Amino acid sequence: MSDSPNIAVINYGPRHDYAAMLPELADRLQVFxxxxxxxxEGLAHYEYVENCESVPYAEWMIRRLAREKPFTHLITDNEYDLERAARMREDFGIPGQSAASATSFRxxxxxxxxxGRTVRTARFARLETFVDLTDFIEECAYPVVVKPVKQGGSRDICVLGSEEDLRAFSRRAWREDLMVEEFIEGPMYHVDAVLxxxxxxVAASRYLRSCLGVFSGENSGSVQLRxxxxxxxxxxxxxxxVLEAFETPDVSAYHLEVFHTPDDELVLCEIASRVGGDxxxxxxxxxxxxxxxxAxxxxxxxxxxDPPPSTPPAEVHGSVSVLPQGRPVRAPGRPPFPWVRHYEVNEELAPGAVTQHSASYLCFVIVRGADTAEVERRLLTTEAWLMENLEDLENLEETLEETPASH
Structure with a gap:
């Protein structure tokens, strides 16, 4: 490591504590x-930048600061910043993920x-025009999945299962950043790694339900495999x-999503070179x-x-997030089960909020268990309790209005 590190950070994590994560270098961190x-307080430079991932300010400032003192490292935890971080590294001549590698994961x-060089993927096509979509459907048949090529969190994804769905989709404003792929049946697993x-x-888990289910009202969650x-x-x-096919940096986190089909085949959904979310x-x-x-x-x-553990864990865990309900509700208190490891209510959620992406939540719970099956049973029990104990604030207000004031 250089005698005088100078590290630029484009941060996304709302709770990251860089002084605690990197205490040896806290006073060398320039964080946007x-x-x-x-x-x-102990960081070399810190700025909160509203819409940081969307506006060019952070990059502009990092490039200005680099003229005064060259950066030795440039890191980001945000998928939407991987490409611009890689471009700056190449311009500055510092190590890390290349622009070509970042694009291949984004x-x-x-x-x-x-x-597709090393594993099976769903059939897919980039969509330049609406005719590209209709041609793909004629070739592959319904259902198909249409999504932006660089979006995350299941945002703006649309499943077309019929001509009526296609008709409705044709009334939307056309976007220039779309792709289409065949719909793959089967549960989805995810692999999360740091190499x-x-x-x-490397750790493997299974999503409790389809990530797309949140847009039809299904709560989201995940259960770990031993x-x-x-x-x-x-x-x-x-x-x-999968990684054999990619140009990979010396150090990176990865989040892989993979379908397990009814005929016992694994099919790639997506892989990202960053820490998994939610x-x-x-x-x-x-x-x-x-x-x-x-790590x-x-x-x-x-x-x-610290090295990762070399022995199997005593327990595994799972989580379920109750979605925003689209109407004013209050989350209940902590579920009364001994297996609940953590419970959290989203205090910043606006009353009546709707689901915006797969990580949207009103509240979430983490439970423990000896194995995947036990964790899943406990998750479903806890989820049922949470849903039964949601307090409808609209009905509560109506009741209070109808109740005569006491004297």
């Missing part, structure tokens, strides 16, 4: 953040073109085969004691990191 952070068409020189952490489970090992092997970091800490963000960021800055 999408969210307002706490404990930033652009879902390029991603599938690359991954570095001499460091390897690492010694043969299917977890199969998923890890699939993950390794409750994945919290679940990983609970089961393995590994903080995915800290990857310390290695990216050339700092030592």
């Amino acid at each position: 953040s999408h969210h307002e952070l706490k404990n930033t 652009d879902k068409v390029v991603m599938k073109e690359v991954a 570095g020189e001499g460091y390897r952490f 690492p010694e489970d043969p299917f977890a090992r199969r998923l890890e092997d699939f993950f390794d085969r 409750r994945i970091p919290a679940l990983t800490r609970a089961t393995y004691g590994v903080d995915l963000h800290t 990857v960021m310390r290695q990216l800055c050339g700092l030592p990191v």
